[in-house]
Structures are given as structure tokens and as C-alpha cells.
Amino acid sequence: MSWIALGIAVVFEVFVGFAAGKADGFRNLWWTIATLLGGGIATFFLSLALLTFDVGVGYAIWTSVAGVGIVIVGALFFQQRLTKQKAIGIAAVIAGVIGLNLASSV
Amino acid sequence: MTIDSSSPRTRTGRAWAALVTAGAFEVGYALSVNGSAGFTDLVWSLVAIGFFVLTLLFLSIALRSIDVGIGYAVWAGIGAVGAALLGPVFFDETMTPVKALWLALIIGGVVWLKLADSPALGRRAEKSGGRVSAGAASMEL
Numbered sequence: 001m002s003w004i005a006l007g008i009a010v011v012f013e014v015f016v017g018f019a020a021g022k023a024d025g026f027r028n029l030w031w032t033i034a035t036l037l038g039g040g041i042a043t044f045f046l047s048l049a050l051l052t053f054d055v056g057v058g059y060a061i062w063t064s065v066a067g068v069g070i071v072i073v074g075a076l077f078f079q080q081r082l083t084k085q086k087a088i089g090i091a092a093v094i095a096g097v098i099g100l101n102l103a104s105s106v
Numbered sequence: 107m108t109i110d111s112s113s114p115r116t117r118t119g120r121a122w123a124a125l126v127t128a129g130a131f132e133v134g135y136a137l138s139v140n141g142s143a144g145f146t147d148l149v150w151s152l153v154a155i156g157f158f159v160l161t162l163l164f165l166s167i168a169l170r171s172i173d174v175g176i177g178y179a180v181w182a183g184i185g186a187v188g189a190a191l192l193g194p195v196f197f198d199e200t201m202t203p204v205k206a207l208w209l210a211l212i213i214g215g216v217v218w219l220k221l222a223d224s225p226a227l228g229r230r231a232e233k234s235g236g237r238v239s240a241g242a243a244s245m246e247l
Contacts, residue, residue, distance in 0.1 A: 020162075025166045025169070025170060026166055035162075036162075039158065039162070040158075043135075043139055043154065043158060044145060046139055047139045047140070047142050047143070047144050047145050047154075048144050050139060050140045050144075051143065051144050054193055054194075054197075054199040054200075055136055055137060055139075055140035055189050055193040055197060055199065056186075056189045056190030056191070056192075056193035056194070056199070056201065056209065057190075057205070057209065058140075059136040059140075059185070059186060059189040059190075060186045060189065060190060060209050060212050060213055061212065063182055063185065063186055063216065064182075064186070064212045064213065064215060064216035067182065067216040067219050067220065068216075068219065071219060071223070083222060085218075085222035086219060086222045086223070088218065088222075089215050089216065089218040089219030089220075089222055090215070090219065091215070092211055092212070092214060092215030092218060093211075093212050093215035093216055093219070094215075095211060095215075096208050096209070096210075096211035096212030096213075096215055097212060099207075099208040099211065100205065100208040100209065100212065103204045103205060103208055104202070104204070104205055
């Protein structure tokens with residue numbers, strides 16, 4: 001259950017990643033509203049996940065997997081380049097999340 | 107473009123101060139979201155909403171002058187390291203060396219990822235290789 005909540009929180013945080021860019025430093029009203037709303041929903045589901053996860057672990061996984069998601073969505077849908085450098089970062093995050101799970105019951 | 111009469115150095119200093127402050131607020135955000143217990147605790151919930159607004163506000167101020175990739179890397183790094191270090195201080199949580207090692211890999215990975223997304227660093231890296239393509243200067247997030 002906590003993993004599902006964390007997954008939903010990640011999806012909304014990825015949305016926030018793109019909406020925040022379009023909000024243009026809070027100058028675009030509708031994208032600003034979308035950013036805050038998306039961030040609010042992400043925060044709510046993060047709080048549900050943190051009922052089970054330790055805050056240090058849950059927060060790090062949330063923010064990092066969202067970062068990976070933003071790069072992958074950007075490459076798939078927004079013509080951003082998926083460089084070798086970015087691939088290294090993605091691999092490190094994924095390896096870390098898997099390792100953390102194997103090392104502890106989280 | 108906004109017109110700022112202060113010197114570039116003062117402006118950069120202020121931007122970095124705003125960025126570090128945003129990072130500190132992000133730590134507060136993570137801890138208070140945890141404390142809200144699924145937004146059932148009123149006081150922690152209100153504190154969390156306050157930090158949520160403050161961290162976004164200071165980040166957006168910092169990103170006016172600091173490269174977006176570098177800014178996000180520092181902000182995310184401070185937030186994640188701070189939450190991992192202070193979680194056990196404020197709550198009934200434990201941090202083992204093995205857990206810390208894997209966490210360091212995750213946080214290092216996301217900081218690296220944000221830096222790889224930096225238009226400024228990308229330009230510097232590709233200077234010798236000719237002009238930066240529109241795709242390389244990735245979209246501002």
C-alpha cells in the first residue's frame with residue numbers, strides 16, 4: 001500500500017516538474033495553479049507513504065525517482081536528449097532504490 | 107529580463123542565499139509532511155503547507171539567477187540529505203550504515219542527474235565541440 005501511495009506521489013511530482021517550468025516563475029497564472037495543485041496532491045500521497053516509510057528513505061526515493069521520471073518523460077515526449085551522463089544518474093538512482101530494498105525491509 | 111541595479115556579485119550571493127534557504131525549507135517540508143501522519147495532525151499539516159509554499163517561493167527566486175540544473179541539484183541534495191540526517195533526530199527512526207550507503211547512492215544519482223540537465227554546464231562541456239544544439243539546452247523545469 002505504501003509503495004502504491006509513493007508511486008502516485010512520484011507521478012504527480014513528475015507532472016509538477018513540467019508544470020513548474022511552464023509556470024515561468026509564477027508569472028503564468030494557470031500553470032502556477034496547476035503546479036501548486038499537483039504539488040499538493042503529490043504531498044498528500046507522500047504523507048500516506050511516510051506512514052510506513054522512514055522520512056529520510058521515503059523522501060529520497062520520492063524526489064529521486066521523480067527526477068528520473070522527469071528525464072524519461074522529457075526524452076519520450078519533449079524531444080530532450082537522453083545523454084550518457086543522464087543515463088549514469090538514472091542507473092545510480094535505480095540501483096540505490098533496489099539496494100535499499102534488499103538491505104532492509106524499508 | 108528584469109532590471110536589477112545591484113552588482114552581479116551581490117545578486118549571485120543573494121540568489122545562493124535564497125537557494126540554501128529553499129533547501130532548508132525543503133528539509134522542514136519533508137519532516138513536517140512526515141509529522142502530519144497522513145495529514146491527520148492539524149498543527150504539523152499547517153506547518154507542512156507553510157514550508158511547501160516557502161520552499162517553492164525561495165527556489166523560484168534563486169532560479170532567476172542560478173542555472174536551473176545546478177539550482178535543482180543543490181536544492182534536492184540539501185533536502186534529501188537533511189531529511190535523512192534529521193529524520194532519526196525528530197522521529198522514532200533508525201539510520202544504519204548500510205541504509206545510509208544506499209541512500210547516498212540514490213541522492214548522489216539525483217544530484218548528478220540534475221547537474222547533467224544544466225544548460226550552463228552543458229554549454230561549457232560542448233564549447234570545444236561547436237555550437238550547442240537547441241535540444242542540448244534542455245527545457246527549464
